[in-house]
Structure formats: C-alpha cells, structure tokens
Amino acid sequence: MLEVEQLRKSYGDLIAVESVSFAAQPGEIFGLLGPNGAGKTTTIGCICGLLTPSAGHVKVMGHDVVRDGQAARANLGVVPQEIALFEDLSAHENLAYWGGAQGMRNPKLRERIQEVLELTGLQDRAREPVKQFSGGMKRRLNFACSILHSPKVLLLDEPTVGVDPQSRVRLLDLVRAEARAGTCVLYTTHYMEEAEALCDRLAIMDHGKVIAAGTLAELRSVLAERDLLRLTGVFAPQAARAAMLRIDSVEILHGDESLLLLSLVGASQKLPAIFAALAANGAEVRGTTLTQPSLESLFIKLTGKELRE
C-alpha cells in the first residue's frame, strides 16, 4: 500500500506541497485531482524518489522512499506524464530495457514482455521502432513499460493528456485491470470526468494542499444538491452581489466585472428572477452555464475557480 503523511516540499520560500496526507490500499484507484500547478506532480515526484521531501514521510509497501529508496522503487511502477521511451528502439527493446531496470531477468522477462505486449495490443508491432508508432500506441507502450514487473503500487501522472478518445478508453481499461489484479493505483488528472469514472477515492489539491478528500459520494455530499450557475457578461460587482443575496438560497462563489459564479438549489426555476435582478442593476448577461452537482462544481465551490484555469 501507499502512505503519504504530512508531506511537504519547498524550494526556498516557495512551498510546492504542504501537509499532504493520504493512503491508498491494494486494489484501490486513488485519484489526485487539481489544476495545473496544484502540486500533483510534485507529490508524485516525492513518492517515486525523484524529489526529496522537505518534511513528512512517504512509504511504499512499508518502505520509506528516502531511507529505503531502492526497496520502495522496486515495488513502484511509474507512468510518467510525458512519453518516456527510446524512439529509435523497438517496443520489444524498450520493454527489455525497462524490465532490466526493474531487476527482471530472462526467461521471466521474456514471458512477461509477451504478456504485456498482448495486453496492450502491441504484439504485432513489437519489432518496429517506436518512432513509427501513433501517439496512442506510444501511450500504451509507455504504460506497458511500467507494469512489466507487476508493481504493487502504480503511479500514473496525467497519462491521458493529449490522447485521442479511443486510446483514452483503452488506457483507462488497462488501469482498471491493474487495480482488479490487486495493484494500488494512484492516478493524477485534471480531467474531472475521468476521475469520476475511474477513482474509488479522491483527494482534491489546490495551491499545494489537499482541500477535500473522500469517496465520490462523500465529496458530492459536500455540494448537497446545489447546482452551479456560471454567468458571463458585464457586471457591477457590488450591485450584482447585493441583488443576488436577495434571492433565496443563492451563494456567491465568485464575482467580478465579467464573471459571476453562483451555487444554488433549483437553479433552472430561479433563472428568470436572477436575470431580472441583474437587469435591474444595469448588468448585461452574455453567457449562462448551468452545471449539475459534480466534482467540477465541487472544485469551483471549494476554490472559486475552474479546474482548467
């Protein structure tokens, strides 16, 4: 299993990660959500030993990643955000190299290479140079290189960035298969829908801190049944705020000259009243987006900003 306890990573005065704690169990897919710059990759870096934590502890299958790094890394599989393969070598040669780096030897390595090639659907192209592969095939090989040694803990750092929808579905299936086989999976993403579809438990990060954690149901309950209403246009912030507070159950998450974010129950029924109140204050509404309760709306509620900002 994977344990992260009071993790802190700073670079001089800049604190990249602060007091991050969570634990993921075997067979579980634990999601780490947050916008770019939230501290997800720094957290992954500390877990896989690329970065040395400034404070706190990370344990992989009971091995501290700083004090017992080699044993910890032997139990880890890391799927990096960017494809990390030798483009001039074949898929088979890449797998042989990364298997060797994980301490695997023939004939076990040879058998396992065949297994993962079949699993990722690359067996027919195994001897071709990787530079001839499509982006999706490279992603699958990138994944295959990380599961070759059947790691106990698998870290995936935004593995579907820039991947076509078909390859994404296939990749997510592979992740689920690993979890079903008993692997503890830590999955970072800024795609909320991906996290909702994949993860058993989640931690939402922003500015280097975990701002919410729990199962999908637990996190949704924070929102209750409140919808998220996003209005764009031209607003007088103070007047708009005052007008909205007069409408029942409206909570203002964010308000400036061009954007108004509201959390409210039964938003669709209250839209006419909201528009009328804003018009009376001289506001001009140019766009409206109504979102049902989701992780995305939870993130906006918690941080006042959108996940992809």
Add this chain to the structure above:
Amino acid sequence: MGFLWTAVRKDLSRLRRDPLSLATSLGIPLVLVTLITLVFGGDQATPQGRLLVADEDGTFVSLALTSAFSRDPLSKMFVMETTAREEGRRRMDRGDASALLIIPKGFQDAVFHNQPAQLQLVTNPAQSILPNIAEETVSIMVDGEFYLQKLATIPLRGIITGQAPADVAIARMSVAFNQLGRSLSKYLNPPLIGLELNITAEKQENQNVAGLFLPAMLFMGLLFVGNSFALDIWREQAWGTLRRLATTPASLAAFLGARLISLALVLSGVALVGVGGMRWFAHVAVASVPLAALWLILSGTAFYLVLVTIAVHASGPRPANVIGNLVVFPLALVGGSFFPFEMMPDWMASIGRYTPNGWAITLFKAFVAGSAHTGDFLIGAGWMAAVGSLLFLITVRRIRKFL
C-alpha cells in the same frame, strides 16, 4: 550488475539503429586527413622538427659540423637549438625534439691531431622522417670532416691559429688535395671520427604523411565520438528516459558505467581499424599494437568522461553542444589531434603536449614506436583511472540534479 549489461545492450542497439552519427564522428577526421595529405602532396611534405645541439667544444670545427642545418633545405626542416647535454637529454625524454647531437669537448683538437673522436646523436623514436634526415646529415658531415682532417689538418690549424700559409703553401695544398683525391680509396678504412647513434627504441621506417597524420586523425575521431556520446545524455534527458530510470531500482552509476563499456566496445573497433591502419601505412611493429590499441580505447573513454562532465553541467542541450565544440576543437587543434606536433610552431607544440589529448597522443606515438612499455601504460592508465573516477562521481551526482 544485470542492469549494466541490459544498458550496454540498449546503447549498442541504439548505435546499430543510427550508425550515421558514429560514422560522421569518425568520418570527419578521415576526410580532413585525406584533404591535408592531398594539400601537402603526400610523401613530398616537409614537416619541421627541432634539432638540439649540445656543443661542448664550441670551436670552428664543431660549428662547421652543424652549419649544414642552418642552410636550405635543412633549415626548412629543422629548427636548430643549442642546449646543454643533460637538458637536451631531458627534452628528448619528453619527446620535445627530433634529435639531439652531442659534440664532446676536445672535438676540434681530436680532428687536428688525428685522434679518435666520438659524436653522439640521440633520435626521437616517435618520429621517423626527421630523425632519419638528421642522422644522414650528421653522417655526411662527419665523413666530410674526416676527409678534411686527412687532407688539410696542418693548413687549417694555421688558419685557425692566425698563422696564414704563404702562397706557395696554398699551391702545395692544391696539389696535395689532387693527389689525395686520387688515392681516396686508401682512406675508406673506418674513419677516426665516429658517430654514435642512440635511439631509445627500435626505429620505424618508411613512414609517409598518412602515417604522420594517422595518430592525429584517430585522436580527433576519439574527441568527436566522445563529444557525440556525451551530448546523447541530453537526448535521454529530453526523452524523459533518464528521469524514468531514476524511478526504478537501477542506479545512475550503472547507467553511466554502461555508457563507458559501450563506448569502449565501439572504440575497440576503432582501435582495431586505426592501429591496423597504422601497421599498414607506418609499418608499426606487431608487438606495439596491443598497448597502442588499449591506450587508444582508454584515451577515448577518458575524453568521454571529461566531455560528459562538461555536458551535464551545461544549462541545456544547445549550450552543451556549443560548449562541447568549444572544448573539442581547440583541444584538437592545439593538442596534436588536427595537425601533428611535428608540423606545429614550437611554442604551440610545447603547449599542446600539456593538453589531455596532447599528452595521450604523445604516449600513443611512443607505444606505437615501441619506446614506451607496459610500465608507462600502467602509470598513464592509473592517472586516467584516478581522474576518470572523480569525473564519474561528479557526473552521476550532477545527472541526479538535472533530472
């Protein structure tokens, strides 16, 4: 240990897939040497060397002996430099000159009193053409002085002591020259003035310009291959494979060690062809081949360690490339890996021999010539191992930081 060989296989596979980069690194020196050979007109080239003269006699006769070297065409081939005997020997040991001529004290007296005299000529075994020329010239001069001794000792003694002979005496001398010339065969017995030739090792023969340039070409190739291998670390950094490797139990020391082994294997092929080529062109003795080849491999791996240490300290692949070239080209030019030391101005050759490749190429030539032996190899290899180990540690430490 297992990962080491996995990484070696990976490096060799990558080289096999991209033989052009290696061929380019080795091909550029070949093209340059071919062009230079053509420019210098093959065997017609006149490389310049240094002749050290330890003139302990300092007389008219000793000056006459060395005067040939200050006239054309020898003056174009040799820079003559007066030195003391011991200093001359020290400089010869360092390979600083083509030959050292020692004229002992009392040489003129010996000539004028029909006494035996012994000159010493110490030649540089790492060179072939110039020491040969020096030896031949001194031999001719010695023979000339011997016959002069037989013909004109008494009148000459008179000239030197300021007692010029009368006209009658000069006429008598002319007659004597004529008579003695006719009966020259009588004096073909061993001359009283001898030339003792000292060579620190077996002499090579028939070395042509290609032979002169081959060591330079090989070492230029080593520098280029080393630089190309060193810059590849930035390719791995850009691909993310180095960063990924750091998340596995494999050590970065094994990664770098594999690089050294892969390079050594590649250089074994280069050494085989290069030293084999030298054997063909420069008639290198078979016994000299193993040490010379091993030295070449060792030098190449040491150059790589220097260049990879520089590369990993650069701020990016482009600066690494620029800095690498800024190091390699001046080193090649000054360190005898572009133009051989024999063709350089003296001051530049003196500096060049202190550069890493200058030091290595000088020893390589000595191994090729058979004048340096296993002991010299072990001392040189020891130095390389010590400096190389330090650079290895610095590089591994730095790689971890630039991931």
